[in-house]
Amino acid sequence: MSDQTEVIDWQTEWTELLRKACPDAHVLTDPIELTAYENDGLGFHRYQPDCVVIVNSADDIAPILKVAQVCEFPYTIRGAGTSLSGGPVAVEGGLIIHLSRLNKVLEINKEDMYCVVEPGLVLNRLNAYLKPYGLFYPPDPSSGFASTLGGNVAENAGGIRCFRYGVTANYVLGVEVIQQDGTLVRFGGAAAQGGTANSFNWTSLMVGSEGTLGVITKIWLKLKPIPEKVWTFLAEYKDLESSTKAITELVHMPTPPVAIEFIDNAVVQLVENSKMAVGISKDAWVILTEIDGPQPLVDARVDELKQILGRHGATKVSAEDDAEKRLKLWKARKVAGGLMGQLSPDLMIQDAVIPRSYLQEVLQFIYDQGEELDIPVLNVFHAGDGNLHPNFLFDNRIPGDIDNIKTLSKRLIEKVIEVGGTLSGEHGIGNDKSCYLDKIFSEEEINFQMTILKALNLNDQMNPGKIIPQRSYVGCCAPHKMQRKGNQ
Ligand SMILES: Cc1cc2nc3c(=O)[nH]c(=O)nc-3n(C[C@H](O)[C@H](O)[C@H](O)COP(=O)(O)OP(=O)(O)OC[C@H]3O[C@@H](n4cnc5c(N)ncnc54)[C@H](O)[C@@H]3O)c2cc1C
Structure with missing residues (x-):
């Protein structure tokens, strides 16, 4: 045995093994192709993977994980890559396993109101499949046009309707998961409607696990009947204070609305200056809310909703039951994030939850902090859930801008914690917010989490560098050339 250190072209070695292990999968190593996998929806945390495998079926996955075990490289699962917390990026290099081709609906059971899907299925496509059955899947992140159900489960996604219907966790009846050693396990399933085995x-251990506990390859989801009647309300206010008071009253209703969305004045201006304009006054702050249910019951509530929305100095309240017009209102809401790209080359979307009674205080705080640091702050979010998603506009090419973004994010999170809130409403922790974990959890609590992660994720090989900052892959893969001891 020689102890001479030998530099080997590890990338060639393990990509060949990967190609042999799953000949039908696409193995990408061209740096230009890998660029597409450098970041997620946040855009600015960039880490190039060493290799990407686009799998064609769940059967490809176990052989890939075996190669990863033998060659000792880390891997990260990717759905659509729309995460806003740095989740599907290869922080420590290695492999990205891309699941977007696992996009089949495997079963729709109208009688028992559930479906079984592959993880790469795009959320809105599921609802298109379900429509003829008179059913729908309620959680609706604004990224539903692109994000996958596997990604939604791994991040426990929230959405506009989640205020009343509940988040992803409330709809996952079961999952099939390929573990790190390649074995397949299943938890729950169609019969889990009434509880667990x-x-x-x-x-629920798998929901929100952010790709650290295995690869989710099949999902059982609970469904609901499409509501008979829906009314959407748009209320305009003159300032932040009056709009947040109306939110509190909506939340306190005995039968609360389905959704309560807050759109600040800067976002209103952006929408109204675009092709998506819906006729909102350009100096307004907006609440968009919705009720649904059986027609006579919902119609009977329209006046009550209008009165509540009008009580806090609303300058205009409108109610809409025409499906096309309602859709236009929601499109205007959902396109807001994309339109922000017209204002600045880079965007940071923060995510936190606060007790709703602090909404006005925390929003004012973050507007003031943004002004102090010369960073424009825009807000549009699911206010009913106490979510907070300030968008910070910046230009990464300007020296100091990214430092200001970090300072602003830190001040926001500190304020959120001060008022009793927590780190993530729906976007997960990823690598963007792992640095704040010790502000929420004690050392003992972090150790408890590490114990579970270490038991199911040996050497932190699956999605290292995420959630808990101490998590780093203990293997012999290095970002570019790997040095290995001879004869190993
Ligand atoms: C414009 C826009 C609007 C958004 N609006 C919302 C919103 O309203 N609500 C909300 O909650 N989020 C929102 N997001 C964030 C994002 O869309 C969600 O986090 C979504 O759930 C990510 O899904 P994805 O398929 O893109 O997953 P990815 O970004 O590819 O991955 C996310 C995480 O899940 C893991 N993962 C993915 N698939 C699997 C799998 N099969 N098995 C194990 N782990 C897996 C990855 O490793 C990663 O850690 C928005 C994002 C954008 C860009």
């Missing part, structure tokens, strides 16, 4: 809810 034993007292632990193992399915």
Whole structure:
């Protein structure tokens, strides 16, 4: 045995093994192709993977994980890559396993109101499949046109309707997961409508696991009947204070609305200056809210909703039940993030949850902080859930801008914690917010989490560098050339 250090072209070695292990999958190593996998929806945390495998079926995955085990490289699962917390990026290099081709609806059961899907299915496509059955899947992140159900489950995505319907976790009946050693396990399933097979809810362990506990390859989802009647309300206010008071009153209704969305004045101006304009006054702050249910019951509530929205100095309240016009209102809401790209080359979307009674205080705080640091702050978010998603506009090419973004994010999170809030409403922790984990959890609590992660994710090989900052892959892969001891 020689102890001479030998530099080997590890990338060639393991990409060949990957090609042999799953000949039908696409193995990408061209740096230009890898660029597309450098970042997620945040854009500015960039890490190039060493290789990407686009799998064609779930059967490809276990052989890939075996190669990863033998060659000792880290890997990260990717759905659509729309995460806003740095989740599907290869922070420590290695492999990205891209699941977008696992996009089949495997079963729709109208009678028992559930469906079984592959993880790469895009959320809005599921609802298109479900429509003829009179069913729908309620969680609706604004990224539903692109994000996958696997990504939604791994991030426990929220959305506009989640205020009343509940988030992804409330709809996952079961999951099939390929573990790190390639074995397949299943938790829950169609029969889990009424509870779990034993007292632990193992399915829920996988929900929100951000690709650190295995590869989710099949998902059982609970469905709901499409509501008979829907009314959407748009209320305009003169300032932040009056709009947040109306939110509180909506939340306190005995039968609350389905959605309560807040759109600040800067976002209103952006929408109204675009092709998506819906006729909102350009100096307004807006609440967009919705009720649904059986026609006579919902119609009977329209006046009550209008009165509540009008009580806090609203300058205009409108109610709409025409499907096309309602869709236009929601499109205007959902396109807001994309339109922000017209204002600045870079965008940071923060995510936190606060007790709703602090909404006005925390929003004013972050507007003031943005002004102090000369960073424009725009807000549009699911206010009913106490979510907070300030958008910070910046230009990464300007020296100091990214430091200001970090300062602003840190001040926001500190304020959120001060008022009793927490780190993530729906976007997860990823690598963007892992640095704040010790502000929320004690050392003992972090150790508890590490114990579970270490048991199911040996050497932190799956999605290293995420959620808990100490998580780093203990293997022999290095970002570019790997040095290995001879004869190993
Ligand atoms: C314009 C826009 C609007 C958005 N609006 C919302 C919103 O309203 N609500 C909300 O919650 N989020 C929102 N997001 C964030 C994002 O869309 C969600 O986090 C979404 O769930 C990510 O899905 P994805 O398919 O893109 O997953 P990816 O970004 O590819 O991955 C996300 C995480 O899940 C893991 N993962 C993915 N698939 C699997 C799998 N099969 N098994 C195990 N782990 C897996 C990845 O490793 C990663 O850690 C928005 C993003 C954008 C860009």
